[in-house]
Amino acid sequence: MGLMFKDETYRGDFTFANSPAAIRHFPFPFHEDKYMYAVNIEPHVPGRKGTAYEFPIDIDEHYLADMRDRAITLAEDPLRCQSLPHMLAAEWDLVELLMTSMARDYPEHFSLTRDGDQWHWINRPMKIEDKFTFGNVATLPLRPMEYITRQCQGDFCLLDQRDGDLWMDAGIVTSQADWSLDFDIGMSFKEWHAPVPMAHEIGIFDRALKFLLAMQIGHPVRRLNWTMTINPRLDTAPETYPKWGIDRTTVTPENVGDKVHLRVELQALWRLPRSNAIVFSIRGYLLKMRELVTIPKWSRRMHRVLKTLPPEIAAYKGLSRYQQTTIDWLSKYDDGQPTSLGFFPD
Amino acid sequence: MTTNQIRVRVAEVETVAAQIRRLKLVPIGMSGLPDFSGGAHTILSIPDGERTLRNPYSLMSSPYDTSSYEVSVLKAAESRGGSAFIHDKIREGLPITISAPVNLFPVDRRARRHILIAGGIGITPFMSIMRQLEHDDVPFELHYGMRSQERGAYWRQLRETYGHRVHIYFEDQGQTIPLKTLLDGQPLGTHVYVCGPSTMIDWVLNGARDAGWPAENVHYERFSAPPPGTSFTVELARSGKTVPVGPHQSMLEALEAAGIDAPYLCRGGACGQCETRIVSCAGAIQHNDHYLSDAEKAAGDKIMICVSRVDGSTVTLDL
Ligand SMILES: Cc1cc2nc3c(=O)[nH]c(=O)nc-3n(C[C@H](O)[C@H](O)[C@H](O)COP(=O)(O)OP(=O)(O)OC[C@H]3O[C@@H](n4cnc5c(N)ncnc54)[C@H](O)[C@@H]3O)c2cc1C
C-alpha cells in the first residue's frame, strides 16, 4: 500500500499539503455543477480503490500529523474529549470497531490479536503496543474512547439511543468546522441540529432521525458535508475562534491557491452492537485550491458551485468574505466545458 | 427487504412450559452471530409451503455468547401460522433465516436501578437484559407473573441464578405483583420496564403515571401481532399495482406475497419503519400500531402497514 506518513503542521507555519495520490484520494463532494442542501445518506460500503471510500476507517498520509495536532488541541483544552459515565459500553464498542477495521485494512501498520477478552494491540507508526482486558478500563492507560481515538483520524461522537431520540453523550472533537462538543454534550438530535438554516422547514431532520433510530448492526451509512477553511487548520472550533476567525480577512487574489481550502467531512454512522449506541464519525479532509485545480473536472465544478451558491448558505458556512475572490481565481481554470456527472475525476 | 438475513439452523427444540418452546439457533457458514444488546429481537422467516412466515421474537440468550441465539415462543391461541408452525412442525436441523438483531427495548444505561416487570411470555427480553445488568453490575429486580407453575417458563432457573432479586407470582395461587408498593418510594434514577399482555402493560403505565413517574423512566414492549379483519384491496399509486389483502393477512404480508419489498423492522407496530402515506381510502382505517400519535391517527393520511388495516373496499398507498 505504501503509505508514507508526512511530517507537517496544521498550525503555526501550516506546512500541510497533499501529495498527488492524496489529491485523488480526496472525497470531492459535488456530483453536479451546483450545490443543494440534502441529507444524501448512502450505505458506507467499501468503495473505489485509492479513494477515501476504500475502507470503512480511512488512514492516510496525514495520520501522524493529525494525531499530533489532536494531542496539542487536547492538551490546551481537555474538554474536547468528554464522555458521560453511562457511555462506557459504547466506548468499548468503539474500541472494537476501530481496532478491528484498522488492523484488517492496514495490516502493515496495525495489528490486533484477540484471545477471548485478552487483546494485544500494536500501532507501529505511533510506536504503541498494549495488552489489555477488553471491558476492563483499569487495563488501559486512558478511558477506551480517548485511548483509541488518539490513534485514529477523525472526530467521533457516541450517541445514546433513548426515548425515541439520540443523545450526544460522548465524543472527541478536535478538528471540527465550527461546532463545539462542550456545547452539544448531552443534547438530543433535534437540539444539536437546530442551527442549520431551512432544514427544519422541510422536515429533513425528522426523517433523518427516524432513519438513524432504525439503523442496524452491520449496515453503516455515510454522507458528505463541506465547507471552506482558510489555512489548513484542523481546529476551527468556536472555542478558538479568536485564533482563526481573523484568517478570513487575509485572503487576497495572490494567495487564494494556497490559503483557501475546500474542507470535506466524510460523516459515517454505525450501530454499535453491545451498547445499542450509534457512533458518528466525522473524518475531515482539506484540499488547497492550488491542489484542486490539478483535476480539471473539479476546478470547473468548484467554480460553478461557488458562483451559484445561495447567499444564505455561503453565510452559514462562513465563506461570504472570500467567496468572490475565490470565484475570480477559479474562473481562470474553468474553460466552460461541460463536466461529467459524479464525484470522481475523469 | 430492509433487514439483512442470516442463515441459521435450529439446533435444539425444547418444551420449557405448557405451550412454550425454546429454540436454539446456530449460524450456518459463519463462526458466530452478530453481537447484540439485552432486549433485542430478531425476525424469524420460516418457509411454510408457498408462504413465508415472519414473526419477531426476543433474544433470550446471553449477549456475551453469540455462538448461538435462543428464543422462546408461546403458541398463540388462534395462530395464523408462525407460532403454531414452530410448535407443531419445526424439527431440529431445519435451516431458517433470521434478521440481524434490532433493539427497541434497550435498558437506559443512566439508570441506577432497574425494576423489570414481566407477564407470561413477556419474560423473554428480560432474560438477555438480566444477563447484561449482571455483567455490568447494576442493581435490578424482576417481578414475574404467570398463570401457573406449569405455564410459566424459566422461573426455577431464574430464581437459582439471580436469587432474591427474582420475585415470582402465580395467578392461580392468588398472587399478584404489588405494583403500588413497587412504584412508590423508589430512589431517584430508578427505571421500570414492562413486557407482557397489553392489559398488564397498560396497568403498569397507568400506575407509573399516577405515581408521578417521569415518562422517560418507564419503558415497555408490546408483543403485538396484526389482528385479523375483513378482506380489502391495496392499490399502489406509484407502481400501479393492485394487491388483495386477506382477513388474516397484514398489508405488509400481502405486499411481500406479491413480491413487493416494503421496509420494516419490528412487524409489531412499534418502530415506525413501515409508515406509509395514504393517497386515498374507501373505508375506515383501523390503526393498530403504537407509533403514530392520536392526532396522526385521526388525520388518516398515514398507516403502519405491518399491523393496521382498512375496514372497507380499497386503500391507495403512496408506494
Ligand atoms: C418486538 C416483538 C418481540 C416479540 N417477542 C416474542 C417472544 O419472545 N416470544 C413470543 O412467543 N412472542 C413474541 N412476540 C410475538 C410474536 O411475534 C407473534 O406475534 C406471536 O408468536 C404470534 O404469532 P402467530 O403467527 O402464531 O400468531 P398470529 O397468527 O399472528 O396471531 C396473533 C393473534 O391474531 C389473532 N388471529 C389470528 N388468526 C385468527 C383467526 N383465524 N381468527 C381469529 N383471530 C385470529 C388472534 O388474536 C391471535 O392471538 C413478539 C412480538 C414483537 C412485536
Ligand code: FES
Ligand atoms: S415494521 Fe415496525 S411499525 Fe411496522
